[in-house]
């Protein structure tokens with residue numbers, strides 16, 4: 001572990017459940033710490049705690065390029081994903097791959113795709129009046145949307161997620177991960193060929209045909225982008241959505257307010273993104289020694305940008321554990337900052353608002369099924385994994401209007 005001694009050596013921030021993550025962060029902050037060495041998957045990493053330091057460092061591609069970290073963490077399994085690209089390659093790939101995720105494209109997808117898929121999942125509740133909302137809705141919806149965006153059959157989704165699940169465990173089981181990657185690529189390659197021949201409206205068609213300044217995406221660049229989408233866009237959004245529904249169903253006054261005032265639902269979404277950031281520790285790697293908040297970090301150190309810690313910084317978000325609709329601009333750090341700012345933020349926000357609206361409006365009397373306490377777990381990927389609910393009836397599909405748009409902090 002080297003010569004640096006970690007704070008709180010009893011916990012590993014990369015491996016332990018850490019239900020008490022934000023209490024621990026508050027303790028460190030109370031001791032005046034801004035950047036501290038912690039244990040992280042058995043090694044030392046430097047955890048950045050304060051909002052200003054986290055947001056500034058996110059955008060500091062010059063001193064701490066995201067690629068230096070993702071080349072080590074993400075790339076061995078996923079290939080050269082966007083986060084592992086620098087400079088021009090990143091700029092061109094982001095522009096080519098990101099078109100389908102721009103706000104206009106997402107607005108166009110709302111009526112055609114996002115609302116119908118949410119309604120289908122709710123219809124499938126059938127006669128049930130008690131169920132686990134995570135199992136039956138939040139865990140499924142963002143993944144279903146990615147499959148539909150890509151234009152792959154929903155029946156194939158479980159297989160794709162299975163391959164990706166093995167793929168990202170490369171550090172633990174290399175043989176299985178490499179085999180999964182080969183199987184996923186063997187599945188995707190003919191799909192790419194077919195879309196080249198007969199391009200449609202879907203994201204894969206856009207990826208194989210997109211062109212900027214005479215440049216097109218290479219086959220491996222497309223495959224890396226596709227490998228990234230389910231983990232980046234599914235796992236994250238589902239965890240924040242579960243947190244949002246937990247907050248709304250745990251507070252009767254909040255529930256009543258959101259039923260009565262649809263225009264406040266966008267604020268609720270932003271507050272859930274702040275309080276329930278699903279990716280709470282984003283990696284950077286110091287290729288040479290750097291100083292953050294007057295703390296010298298030696299060369300070849302892993303750095304963790306605490307976006308969750310930033311979102312719980314009481315200097316910026318007073319009483320951070322409180323779920324509040326009165327936070328003004330609510331400029332949380334959940335989607336990062338700078339050149340690698342989340343490409344899927346518009347999609348994630350739209351999915352959250354649609355889900356909140358349709359679940360509240362189609363399920364009268366929606367409530368928690370029992371009074372057990374539900375805790376978020378995990379530090380790198382954090383959230384709740386179960387949400388037993390009950391409701392009185394299942395109403396037919398409602399026309400979806402999003403009067404909340406104006407209220408959203410962006």
Ligand code: HEM
Pocket residue numbers: 058066082083084094101146228229232233234236237240277278279282283307334335336337339340341342343344345347348
């Ligand atoms: C609540 C949901 C989400 C959260 C919290 C989230 C968070 C993030 C963060 C923090 C980054 C920057 C990483 C860094 O700087 O190290 C990022 C990048 C990215 N996200 Fe998201 N994300 C979410 C949803 C999505 C969705 C729905 C998609 C697409 C379907 C997506 C696709 C991407 C991509 C492609 C990048 C890489 C951008 C680049 O490197 O230029 N994300 N996300």
